[in-house]
Amino acid sequence: MTVTIVGSQLGDEGKGGIVDLYGDGADVVVRYQGGDNAGHTVVYGDETYKLSLVPSGAVRGKVGVLGNGCVVNPGTLFDELDALRERGLDPDVRVAERAHVILPYHRVLDGIEESEKEDLAAGTTGRGIGPTYEDKAGRRGIRIGDLLDPDVLRDRLEYVVPQKRALFSEVFGGDPDDVDPAGAFDVEALFERYRDYGERLAEEEMTVDCGAFLADHLDAGADVMMEGAQGTSIDIDHGIYPYVTSSNPTAGGAATGTGLAPAIAGDEVVGIVKAYLSRVGTGPLPTELGHVGGQTPEDGGDTSASAEETATYIRDEGGEYGTVTGRPRRVGWLDMPMLRHAARVNGFTGLAVNHIDVLAGLETVKVGHAYDLDGDERLTLPPTTERWGDCDAVYREFDGWPEVDWSDVAASGYDAVPENARTYLEYVSDQLDAPIYAVGVGPGRDETVVLEDPF
Numbered sequence: 001m002t003v004t005i006v007g008s009q010l011g012d013e014g015k016g017g018i019v020d021l022y023g024d025g026a027d028v029v030v031r032y033q034g035g036d037n038a039g040h041t042v043v044y045g046d047e048t049y050k051l052s053l054v055p056s057g058a059v060r061g062k063v064g065v066l067g068n069g070c071v072v073n074p075g076t077l078f079d080e081l082d083a084l085r086e087r088g089l090d091p092d093v094r095v096a097e098r099a100h101v102i103l104p105y106h107r108v109l110d111g112i113e114e115s116e117k118e119d120l121a122a123g124t125t126g127r128g129i130g131p132t133y134e135d136k137a138g139r140r141g142i143r144i145g146d147l148l149d150p151d152v153l154r155d156r157l158e159y160v161v162p163q164k165r166a167l168f169s170e171v172f173g174g175d176p177d178d179v180d181p182a183g184a185f186d187v188e189a190l191f192e193r194y195r196d197y198g199e200r201l202a203e204e205e206m207t208v209d210c211g212a213f214l215a216d217h218l219d220a221g222a223d224v225m226m227e228g229a230q231g232t233s234i235d236i237d238h239g240i241y242p243y244v245t246s247s248n249p250t251a252g253g254a255a256t257g258t259g260l261a262p263a264i265a266g267d268e269v270v271g272i273v274k275a276y277l278s279r280v281g282t283g284p285l286p287t288e289l290g291h292v293g294g295q296t297p298e299d300g301g302d303t304s305a306s307a308e309e310t311a312t313y314i315r316d317e318g319g320e321y322g323t324v325t326g327r328p329r330r331v332g333w334l335d336m337p338m339l340r341h342a343a344r345v346n347g348f349t350g351l352a353v354n355h356i357d358v359l360a361g362l363e364t365v366k367v368g369h370a371y372d373l374d375g376d377e378r379l380t381l382p383p384t385t386e387r388w389g390d391c392d393a394v395y396r397e398f399d400g401w402p403e404v405d406w407s408d409v410a411a412s413g414y415d416a417v418p419e420n421a422r423t424y425l426e427y428v429s430d431q432l433d434a435p436i437y438a439v440g441v442g443p444g445r446d447e448t449v450v451l452e453d454p455f
C-alpha cells in the first residue's frame with residue numbers, strides 16, 4: 001500500500017518527525033516534488049542527521065527515491081550521501097531519470113530575480129528551485145537521464161546556456177563570466193562537471209524509471225511512503241501565489257511526481273497540521289500575531305501588546321527563530337479556512353497534529369474559525385492572494401491547557417493528553433472530517449502520541 005504525507009499549511013509543520021515515525025512501516029520512501037529547499041532532521045540512535053534532499057527513510061535502511069517530480073542538485077545529493085557514508089551508513093538512494101537537474105545558473109538566477117522582484121519576492125531559499133521548474137515547463141530543462149548520455153547533455157547545454165547568458169547580461173545586467181560560482185554560465189565547465197555526475201550516478205546504479213520501479217515494489221508486496229515537502233499553502237496551484245514554491249506539495253503531486261496512478265498513490269493521505277502557524281516568507285497571513293519587519297505586510301498582523309506578547313511566547317516555546325539568521329519567524333493562530341482548503345485539495349484520510357506542547361501554558365488558545373470578507377462569512381480561502389489579504393479572521397476561543405510531562409503523555413497515550421487540548425484536537429478533526437492519527441507533543445520521535453499507524 002501507499003501512504004502519502006502532506007503538509008497542510010505553509011511548510012515546517014513537522015512532517016519529518018511523522019515521516020520518520022510511520023516510515024518504520026515502509027520499505028520504500030519516495031519524494032515526489034521539490035529539491036534541496038526542504039530541510040529535515042532525523043534523530044537515529046544518538047546521532048542527528050540534517051538532510052535537505054536525501055529522503056529521511058534512507059538513514060534507517062529504507063530505499064529512498066527522488067521521484068520525477070523532484071528537481072535534483074547532484075552536488076547536494078552526493079555531499080549528503082558522502083556525509084552519511086562517512087558516518088558509517090550505507091544509504092540506498094535512487095533518482096528518477098525523468099527528474100530535472102538544478103544547474104549553477106538556476107541558483108544564480110534565483111537570487112537575482114528575487115532581488116529584482118521587490119514586493120513580489122517570495123523569499124525563496126535561493127536553491128534555484130523556481131528557475132529549474134521554469135525550464136522544465138519551458139521544455140529546455142536537463143534531466144537526470146540526460147547526464148547519462150554525454151552527447152545529449154552537450155546538445156542540451158549548447159542550446160540553453162547561451163539563452164541563460166543573454167538573460168543574465170541583457171535583462172539583469174550581470175557579467176556571466178564573472179559570477180559565483182565560477183563557470184555557472186560556461187558550457188564546457190558545466191559539461192565536464194555534469195558528465196562526471198552522470199558517470200557516478202551510473203556507477204552506483206542510482207537511476208531508475210521511477211513509476212516502474214515503485215510499481216514493481218508494490219507488486220512484490222512492498223509498502224511505499226510518499227513524502228511531500230513544503231505545504232499546501234505554498235503549492236504552485238493551490239497556494240498563495242505568487243508567494244509559493246514552484247511545485248505541487250499537494251497529494252495530486254504524489255501521482256504525477258512518481259509515475260504511479262492517482263488511485264494507487266493515495267491509499268492513505270495523512271495531513272500534517274501544526275497547532276499554530278509559522279511562516280518564513282512574505283504575503284498575507286490573516287491570523288498573524290505581532291509583526292515581523294520586512295515580511296508582514298504593512299497593514300497585516302495584530303500589533304496589540306497582548307498579541308505581541310503571545311507571539312513571543314509561541315516563538316520562544318516553539319523555537320521559531322531562523323536557524324541561520326536567528327530572526328523571529330512570523331507566527332499566528334491556527335487558520336481553519338486554510339485547513340479546510342487543504343482538506344479538500346488533498347482528501348486527508350487522517351491527521352497528525354504537531355506542537356500542541358508549544359501552546360501549553362497559554363490561558364486561552366484562539367483559532368481563526370472563519371473569515372469576514374466584505375461583511376460575508378467565508379469558511380475557505382478565496383482564490384486570489386489579494387482577496388485573502390482582505391480577509392479578517394473570526395476567532396473561536398478555547399481554554400488553554402497546562403504544561404505537563406509530555407514524555408509521560410506520549411508513553412501513556414491519547415487519554416493522557418490534557419482535556420482542553422483534546423477538545424481543541426477534536427474540533428480540528430470535526431471541522432476537517434478526518435480522524436486524528438497522531439499528536440506531536442515534543443520534538444523527539446518518541447514524543448508522539450500514536451492513535452493510528454496507516455500502514
Ligand code: IMP
Nearest residue numbers: 011037038122123124125129244245281
Ligand atoms: P523556493 O521553494 O526556494 O522557491 O521558495 C519559495 C517559497 O517557499 C518561499 O516563501 C520559501 O520560504 C518557501 N519554502 C520553500 N521550501 C520551504 C520549506 O521547506 N518550508 C517552508 N517554506 C519553504
